Amino acid sequence: MTTKNKLLMLVLSISFIITSCGKDPLEPNNLVPATVDQDLSIPAIEVNGTRLHLETFGDSTKPVMIFLHGGPGTGDYRAFGRMLDEYDGYKLTDEYFVIMYDQRGAGLSRRYGTIDEAYNHSISELTLANYLKDLEEIVDHFSPDKKVILFGHSWGGMHAIMYVNAHPDKVAGVILSEPGSFNAKIENELVLDIASTDLFDEATNDIYWNHQNISPDDHQMLDYSYMNGFYNGLGPTYYHFSETDILPVFRFGAIASINDLGPDGMTPDGTYTFDFTTNLDKFKTKVLFINGDLNEVLTPEYQEKNRAYLPNSEIKIIKGVGHDLIWIKPGEHVKLIKEYLDEVL
């Protein structure tokens, strides 16, 4: 064998040894947790042709309270974990049957779509109609005959209002913690105020650089890369998340986040078209808004635009907290929820 061939054999052998060793990055629970499709022991429900990560807490004979997390894709129900704790001798499960679930494409629920489809907001499974249908079937499953209570944070607040708009007669009470916009008119004005990614930022450059180490091709790697971005400084600063008590997730849903409201909520170029206010005047029950005072975008003043569609509403301000108020100030939330529900139920 010539020296050249020996060298070639050596290079090939080393390459083979290197690539044979090491864990598979796509294997569940290596870099990201398994989803309900990858681990059937995770609590889940089958609704509307999908499989969602869902848990219930408390006595099923009590009134049903459903929690809707933020996003789409950038949050899941782990963020509500502290709201199940006891505060001043009171727990929500003392009076309510609490249901928390990860929306499709988020948390540990089923994944859909590709990054190219997501950039065009065109994923046919991740639509407003499907987000609504999932919730409708969950309500029908757990509370077919009685009205439910909805709690929504951020996009979850929009989700709650979408349901109220569709079924004003099925909702006994609504609590909205820093909700997003109720219709495209408000949201499109809001978008103009939000800064886009800063290419000259250290965090952006770290994420760019890391594309050499991690290719965001599969849902596992996409979600992992997204988490890296979010927790390394690409999370929006105007929301004023705590840097010491970090808002946790089970797992980000990168595709759901980029897809945003999907093809029935926005155009491929990102202009919003949704409207959850067409039937809101049918809902007469008082609605509770909760807001922090640090958020620079979803401010109490901004919420007045949403509240214009719900004249029978009240807003409570929690001091010294940003958009992670559900995680940082859970006790205050539980207290406000109890006071509100004692009044409207």
Add this chain to the structure above:
Amino acid sequence: MKKIYIISILILLIALQIRAQEETGRSGILNANEQSIGLATGIDYSILPLKLTYKRGFNIFNYKFPVNVGTDITIPIFKFDLNDIRIRLITETTIFRKKNFEIRGGIDPMFINVKMETETMSSLGADFHIFTGFTNDKWNAGLDINYNQIFTTYVKHTDKFDEAVFEAQDGWYKLTAANIRLGVLVNRTLGNFDLYVNAGISKTGKFNDYLFVPSMYGLIGVNYRF
């Protein structure tokens, strides 16, 4: 990390000792016995990184064209530190030449490190690159295709990641990344200087767009021959 730097410097010193033999006189590639140092910046998995290059031309195995061997070190310059770094051992030679048409290529073993608040990653991989186009003693211009494959990556997560998400598995992971670049390369030789522009699209190995950042690259640089 220190070991990697020391090994890179040793390879550089060894490369300097290998005897070069022949000259060919083409723009963008060193003749045997020529050396160059250079710097470049632009968009290269970072905005305005600093890329430093050293190359030398050799005759190896009596191959009829000179083989360029060297190293380049690229550092993102935002919040400058050596935890974010890429070191490549670069090789390039002419594979085919007919008059002014030429195909050049090479395989560049590389080490990439990134340190973030949630984890540190250290990767070993290789760049496979092909240039095809027009060349003479003053110019070379043509298509540049580059495929890089990471063979193995060591990932070490921080407490922040464990608390915010879950206790991900630290350790070695195989085949975590691949990227493909399709672009143009234009080089102009002026005296002892090679000025070049290299730009195009940059996608994942499965030809998907990047997350958050533009799927493109673009470098402008200069090499000094001596």
